[in-house]
Amino acid sequence: MEATVNGHADAHDHGQHPTGLKRWLTTTNHKDIGTMYLWFSFTMFIVGGIMAMLIRAELFEPGIQFLEPERYNQIVTLHGLIMVFGAIMPAFVGFANWMIPLQIGASDMAFGRLNNWSFWLLIPASLLLVTSLVVPGGAAGVGWTLYPPLSIQMGMGMDLTIFAVHILGISSVLGSINIITTILNLRAPGMTLMKMPMFAWTWLITAFLIIAVMPVFAGAVTMLLTDRHFGTSFFSAAGGGDPVLYQHVFWFFGHPEVYIVILPGFGIISQVIPAFSRKPLFGYTSMVYATGSIAILSFFVWGHHMFTSGMPVAGQLFYMYATMLIAVPTGVKVFNWIATMWRGALSFETPMLFALGFIFLFTMGGFSGLVLAMTPVDVQLHNTYYVVAHFHYTMVAGALFSAFAAVYYWLPKWTGHMYNERLGKTHFWLTMVFFNMTFFVQHFLGLAGMPRRVPDYALQFADFNMISSIGAFGLGLSQLLFLYVVIACIKGGPKAAAKPWDGAVGLEWEVPSPAPYHTWEIQPQVK
Amino acid sequence: MMSDKEAQARRNLRLGLILGGVALAFFFGYILRAWLLER
Numbered sequence: 001m002e003a004t005v006n007g008h009a010d011a012h013d014h015g016q017h018p019t020g021l022k023r024w025l026t027t028t029n030h031k032d033i034g035t036m037y038l039w040f041s042f043t044m045f046i047v048g049g050i051m052a053m054l055i056r057a058e059l060f061e062p063g064i065q066f067l068e069p070e071r072y073n074q075i076v077t078l079h080g081l082i083m084v085f086g087a088i089m090p091a092f093v094g095f096a097n098w099m100i101p102l103q104i105g106a107s108d109m110a111f112g113r114l115n116n117w118s119f120w121l122l123i124p125a126s127l128l129l130v131t132s133l134v135v136p137g138g139a140a141g142v143g144w145t146l147y148p149p150l151s152i153q154m155g156m157g158m159d160l161t162i163f164a165v166h167i168l169g170i171s172s173v174l175g176s177i178n179i180i181t182t183i184l185n186l187r188a189p190g191m192t193l194m195k196m197p198m199f200a201w202t203w204l205i206t207a208f209l210i211i212a213v214m215p216v217f218a219g220a221v222t223m224l225l226t227d228r229h230f231g232t233s234f235f236s237a238a239g240g241g242d243p244v245l246y247q248h249v250f251w252f253f254g255h256p257e258v259y260i261v262i263l264p265g266f267g268i269i270s271q272v273i274p275a276f277s278r279k280p281l282f283g284y285t286s287m288v289y290a291t292g293s294i295a296i297l298s299f300f301v302w303g304h305h306m307f308t309s310g311m312p313v314a315g316q317l318f319y320m321y322a323t324m325l326i327a328v329p330t331g332v333k334v335f336n337w338i339a340t341m342w343r344g345a346l347s348f349e350t351p352m353l354f355a356l357g358f359i360f361l362f363t364m365g366g367f368s369g370l371v372l373a374m375t376p377v378d379v380q381l382h383n384t385y386y387v388v389a390h391f392h393y394t395m396v397a398g399a400l401f402s403a404f405a406a407v408y409y410w411l412p413k414w415t416g417h418m419y420n421e422r423l424g425k426t427h428f429w430l431t432m433v434f435f436n437m438t439f440f441v442q443h444f445l446g447l448a449g450m451p452r453r454v455p456d457y458a459l460q461f462a463d464f465n466m467i468s469s470i471g472a473f474g475l476g477l478s479q480l481l482f483l484y485v486v487i488a489c490i491k492g493g494p495k496a497a498a499k500p501w502d503g504a505v506g507l508e509w510e511v512p513s514p515a516p517y518h519t520w521e522i523q524p525q526v527k
Numbered sequence: 528m529m530s531d532k533e534a535q536a537r538r539n540l541r542l543g544l545i546l547g548g549v550a551l552a553f554f555f556g557y558i559l560r561a562w563l564l565e566r
Contacts, residue, residue, distance in 0.1 A: 110539040177546045181539050211546055215554035223558060234561050249557060 028112025037094030044086030051079035056472035072455035073141035080144030092264040102508040105188025110181035125167035132157040148235040176207035190526030202267030217253035251302035265402030276352035277344030278503035290329035323373035350424030354405035365393030386446025412496030416514035419489040430478035437471025
């Protein structure tokens with residue numbers, strides 16, 4: 001892809017934007033909003049991470065240490081909700097805000113004010129979630145799935161959680177409308193859909209997924225709310241309702257949500273691997289179709305979360321085979337990433353290390369997903385630590401590793417400085433080792449029958465739990481190094497070239513580093 | 528005569544409203560479905 005760039009257009013900064021607090025409160029600039037999303041995401045990552053430390057400290061040895069079971073379940077619930085809706089999703093929206101306009105040659109997002117609103121909605125939502133810990137009765141202690149009947153019976157912490165979910169849902173849907181409109185309406189001349197970078201493609205598909213399923217989740221929690229306070233009985237068996245209906249509606253949202261979290265990560269990896277292999281992405285077209293196939297299939301597999309809720313054998317078979325089918329387009333992606341590296345001129349800077357770590361660990365998470373897809377096996381492993389290990393291999397090793405790859409890959413473009421490569425690699429290896437120490441042993445715990453969401457356990461699980469807890473503390477502390485590397489890079493460091501990675505391609509590398517406040521006011525021509 | 532910028536803003540608004548309408552239809556649609564069909 002070649003681009004004709006107007007030199008005046010790419011380095012344009014009138015210097016007329018507000019400064020100080022007003023800049024951040026009123027900004028409609030996609031780079032400012034992207035930066036706010038990323039810092040918010042990291043803050044919530046720390047908050048959710050502290051909760052993870054509390055969980056692992058409680059599980060360090062058998063017996064109740066310092067968290068009563070009710071409080072333990074509240075922490076587990078908030079950890080899940082905060083990491084999914086407060087940390088991972090905003091991180092990818094932050095990357096989208098920063099990079100999609102730069103990648104497609106748009107001067108900004110389509111709806112600047114809506115973009116500002118989408119971000120600032122996150123603050124009250126996260127405050128509602130966190131402060132629910134201190135209201136009478138404590139936070140929702142029902143798991144991130146918010147299953148009735150427990151969620152109908154809980155105290156006011158549940159109401160705060162429902163309200164937070166509504167606000168987070170509105171924020172996500174507005175952000176998605178913005179992303180779809182930007183990509184479909186504001187691409188530079190010559191930037192056809194099939195020339196778009198994979199990151200923009202995966203986000204386009206993800207945004208459609210969000211618009212289709214977030215309102216469903218909002219609808220489900222609205223029905224919970226009316227069951228709690230307005231006398232309806234959607235899910236209350238006492239009034240003739242059906243708690244299993246909630247499970248169906250929740251997982252119709254919940255399974256596509258897994259792909260909402262991971263598809264933008266696929267896009268990032270699809271850009272990092274070619275850049276450090278110095279080869280074009282292998283099978284670009286098949287990557288696009290594989291992403292679309294995964295998104296479509298994600299609507300037909302929700303029942304695999306409910307094998308133990310009771311369903312006809314035909315239903316079990318359908319959901320089992322449909323789930324296994326997702327391995328096909330996912331396999332296409334893994335094959336294409338490996339084929340891209342084949343006979344490439346590989347180098348192993350930090351973004352590439354995280355991308356390789358992603359492929360290795362996400363594939364392991366995919367395999368344990370296939371194990372859980374088998375109905376008879378799932379019935380045995382349901383609600384055990386095997387499931388916890390599986391989804392952390394997809395969520396942490398998938399979403400978090402790809403997010404780290406993205407930060408290291410684009411940090412020079414954002415800050416104008418190169419980060420400390422030695423410290424970046426140290427961060428990768430510490431994260432890689434401690435991640436596996438934390439979660440690999442949980443497979444064994446699950447296979448041996450240790451249940452999740454219980455703060456105490458039998459003596460035979462003690463050794464693996466101690467290893468997992470030590471790994472978790474190491475994993476948490478390693479992220480302080482990441483914070484240091486990022487802050488040091490913002491403050492200074494060697495000057496970054498417009499294109500610091502010699503194998504990188506795309507319009508974002510045509511503008512100087514750091515990217516000027518205004519870019520592409522005159523759209524580039526893509527040939 | 529509408530400028531290119533205004534025409535673009537209108538196209539953006541139209542698409543945004545369509546997508547927002549779809550989101551609202553999913554939200555109310557699922558509640559209505561559960562209410563009317565009781566399942």
